[in-house]
Structures are given as structure tokens and as C-alpha cells.
Amino acid sequence: MSASSTSHNFGQWKILVICPNPKLSGELTPLLAEHVPFSPAIELKEYPTRALLGDALQEQGINLCFVDVETNREWALALLSDLSMLDSKLPIVALHAGNDSEFILRTLRQGATEFLFQPLTAEHFISAMERLSAQHRGKGLANAKVYCVMPAKGACGASTIACNLAHYYRKLGTKKVLLADLDPLTGTISFQLKLKQTYSFMEALTRGGQLDEDIWKGMVQSAGGVDVALAPDQPVHGIDENYNAAAIIDFARSMYEVVILDCNGAYGQWSLTLARLCDELLLVTTNELPALQATQRSLAYLDRNRVDRSKIRILVNRYHKDIGLSRDVIEAALHCDVYHLIPSDYEDVQKALVEGKPIPPGAAVGRSLMALAEKLSGKEATSVAPKTSSLSSLFSFLRK
Numbered sequence: 456m457s458a459s460s461t462s463h464n465f466g467q468w469k470i471l472v473i474c475p476n477p478k479l480s481g482e483l484t485p486l487l488a489e490h491v492p493f494s495p496a497i498e499l500k501e502y503p504t505r506a507l508l509g510d511a512l513q514e515q516g517i518n519l520c521f522v523d524v525e526t527n528r529e530w531a532l533a534l535l536s537d538l539s540m541l542d543s544k545l546p547i548v549a550l551h552a553g554n555d556s557e558f559i560l561r562t563l564r565q566g567a568t569e570f571l572f573q574p575l576t577a578e579h580f581i582s583a584m585e586r587l588s589a590q591h592r593g594k595g596l597a598n599a600k601v602y603c604v605m606p607a608k609g610a611c612g613a614s615t616i617a618c619n620l621a622h623y624y625r626k627l628g629t630k631k632v633l634l635a636d637l638d639p640l641t642g643t644i645s646f647q648l649k650l651k652q653t654y655s656f657m658e659a660l661t662r663g664g665q666l667d668e669d670i671w672k673g674m675v676q677s678a679g680g681v682d683v684a685l686a687p688d689q690p691v692h693g694i695d696e697n698y699n700a701a702a703i704i705d706f707a708r709s710m711y712e713v714v715i716l717d718c719n720g721a722y723g724q725w726s727l728t729l730a731r732l733c734d735e736l737l738l739v740t741t742n743e744l745p746a747l748q749a750t751q752r753s754l755a756y757l758d759r760n761r762v763d764r765s766k767i768r769i770l771v772n773r774y775h776k777d778i779g780l781s782r783d784v785i786e787a788a789l790h791c792d793v794y795h796l797i798p799s800d801y802e803d804v805q806k807a808l809v810e811g812k813p814i815p816p817g818a819a820v821g822r823s824l825m826a827l828a829e830k831l832s833g834k835e836a837t838s839v840a841p842k843t844s845s846l847s848s849l850f851s852f853l854r855k
Contacts, residue, residue, distance in 0.1 A: 465584045469516050470496040473503065473534065474523040479550055482575040483521060490580060494519075502530045505537045512542055519587070520545055524562050525552040532565050539566030539701035543732050546587045550575075564660060566699045599708040602831065603716045603733035605726070606740075608749035612772040613739040614643050615804065615814075616797070616824070617717040621681045622813040623828040624713050631711040633675070635684040635703075637729060638719035639694045642686020648678045649811030655687040659706075660698045666706045679813065682711070695724040704732050721753040730762045735831065737794075739770045742779035747788055754789065768794035770827070775799040795830065797823045 474480040524531035549562040551572035606613035621634040636644035654674040675682040740750040774796040803818035
């Protein structure tokens with residue numbers, strides 16, 4: 456063993472190597488043996504299916520993966536995305552045939568944490584392992600709670616709830632809160648908070664695993680003590696195919712106590728990734744019949760795509776006991792409990808939006824959102840949402 460290997464302690468890993476290319480595997484194997492000698496490695500000589508990959512990660516406890524991204528580039532990019540979705544915290548090293556900067560950037564966007572290119576040298580390998588070891592130690596301390604606020608139907612107030620929930624978490628004493636507008640098409644948080652956009656979350660995405668605290672601080676803005684990552688000014692199409700949200704969410708977990716994601720709905724791979732990576736999914740609807748039918752469809756879509764139903768919380772916004780569907784009807788139609796009711800309070804909400812300020816805690820909606828923040832954080836709620844009578848005639852329509 457050389458002196459260079461004895462001067463570095465990269466810890467113990469359980470390594471998965473996916474490398475159909477014999478030459479690339481031949482260069483990597485001696486580096487692993489020399490520099491991480493006590494870390495067992497499993498090698499797959501073909502690209503696995505997602506099912507096989509999931510079994511390998513779960514059964515073997517893999518915590519570091521090397522992927523040959525050259526033998527079949529499209530398969531490899533899909534594999535990086537699958538790995539990120541199966542385990543968002545898994546460090547992934549992309550193995551390249553050469554220093555192709557454009558393709559290297561694509562692999563980082565798809566979920567790679569680091570990259571190496573041929574010829575694989577000890578110097579580059581050690582540098583990559585030093586960064587991975589530092590990130591691995593740091594992530595062991597990360598304990599952020601990630602909430603995804605998702606509208607079941609457009610214009611039901613999900614972004615307003617996300618903005619104010621972040622504010623009320625701050626009022627509860629949470630010191631480090633991130634509000635991230637991850638809607639690539641119609642993000643409105645910059646408008647709601649009257650923030651002038653300089654950077655968006657797209658700049659963070661393009662850096663992939665190369666994010667650090669200094670770069671991040673230059674990308675976010677502050678509003679009332681809450682860090683805000685904004686959506687791009689212009690719609691970004693094709694984000695499902697070209698980017699993976701895992702790296703940015705994983706980085707945010709290491710920086711904050713609470714992370715609130717505002718997204719644009721349940722549909723598409725981007726939204727599904729957010730739904731899978733969050734700890735709790737706040738699905739926002741109203742007590743109008745079209746919104747409730749849209750909620751049924753959203754829940755069915757999330758179920759089909761294996762999003763854990765147990766973490767979904769139904770929020771009914773703009774609730775009025777005398778207008779629209781009752782809580783009983785909503786719960787019966789959706790076959791799940793309503794987590795929280797937020798009352799209708801047009802005047803106070805509109806005033807806050809015009810001023811670019813949080814809804815005041817003295818308003819009915821403000822009290823309800825504070826109660827929601829307390830409930831989510833595990834503290835005793837200060838208010839209880841009222842139940843109302845059932846509109847049974849409408850329930851029969853919903854079952855059709």
C-alpha cells in the first residue's frame with residue numbers, strides 16, 4: 456500500500472459499482488482496493504432494472520455508488536435518475552470516458568454527486584473521495600423536515616399557504632427556514648413577496664452536486680427571516696427529462712431545520728420526485744365540487760406512482776361552512792381524513808398579497824395557519840377547525 460493511501464481516511468463504505476465497460480472497471484478496481492481497502496464492493500457488469508436496483512440498495516445497505524455513464528449514455532442517465540429517486544442521499548460518482556463538460560453537466564443534473572474521467576488517477580480519485588466523505592459526515596447531522604405544498608387544482612391558494620406557513624414556522628421559533636418555489640412554469644412567490652429576482656432554483660440545479668454554502672447564500676433571498684429560493688422568470692419546459700430535484704432538496708436538508716417546497720401540481724416526473732422526497736405532502740384543495748374531483752384524480756395519480764399515501768395531508772382552503780361541500784362529504788369522497796380547514800377570508804388575504812406581507816395572525820386565516828404550523832411541528836394547536844353538516848345530495852354525485 457502506498458503512502459498516499461495511508462494518509463487518507465475515507466471511512467468505511469458499502470459500494471455498488473455498475474460498470475459494463477471492462478477497461479473502466481479495470482482502472483477503478485485497484486483505486487478502490489488501495490484507497491478504501493475495508494469497504495466491500497459489489498460489481499454489476501450490466502445496467503440493472505429499477506426493481507433490481509431497489510433490491511440491491513435495500514438488501515445490501517449500499518451508501519456509495521459508481522456508475523459507468525459511457526457504455527450506454529441514455530440508459531446511464533435514466534439509471535442516475537432512478538438511483539436519486541430510490542435514495543436521495545446516496546452519493547453517486549459518474550465514470551466518464553473523457554472530459555466532456557457538456558455531458559458531465561447532464562449527469563450532475565440527473566443526480567450524480569461527483570464525476571471521474573479516464574484515465575482514472577489516484578489524485579482525482581482522492582479529491583473526489585475527500586469531498587464525498589465531508590458531505591457524508593455533514594449529512595449525518597442533517598435533520599430538516601421537508602414539506603411539499605401541492606395544489607390539487609390550479610388557483611386553490613397553495614402558494615399563499617406555502618408563503619405564510621414558512622412565516623409562521625419562523626414565528627414559532629424555527630431559526631432556519633427555507634421557502635423554495637419549485638414551480639418551473641408558473642411560480643408566483645417572487646410576486647407574492649415582492650422580491651426582485653436575481654437568481655432562481657435553476658442555477659442551483661445546474662450545479663448539481665457542486666453546491667456549497669457560499670454559492671447557495673448568493674442564490675437565495677431573505678424575506679422576514681426566511682430564506683427564499685425563487686422560480687425562474689420565464690417558464691422552463693422539459694424539466695422532467697433534463698433535471699433531478701434530489702440534489703437540491705438533499706442540500707437544503709443539510710442547511711435548514713424546515714424546508715417548504717411550493718410546486719405546481721401532482722402530474723409529471725418533476726412533481727413526483729418532489730412528492731417522493733418530501734416528508735409530508737400538503738395537498739391543497741377547496742370545498743367546491745370541481746376542486747374535489749381534481750383532488751380525487753391527484754390522489755389516484757399519486758397512488759399509481761407509488762407515493763406513500765400515509766404522508767399526504769389534505770388541506771381544505773377557503774372553507775365556508777355555509778357554502779360548498781362539508782368536511783364529512785369531503786372525507787367520505789376522498790376516503791381519507793381532512794387534516795386541516797383554512798377559512799375563507801378574502802379581504803385579509805388580498806390585503807396581504809397587495810402589500811407583499813404575511814397574513815396577520817389576528818385574521819381568521821392567520822390564526823388557522825398558525826394552528827397548522829403548530830400541528831405540523833407537533834405542538835398543541837391553539838385553534839380547532841369547526842365541523843359542519845353534510846351535503847349528502849352532492850356526495851352521491853361524487854361517487855359517479
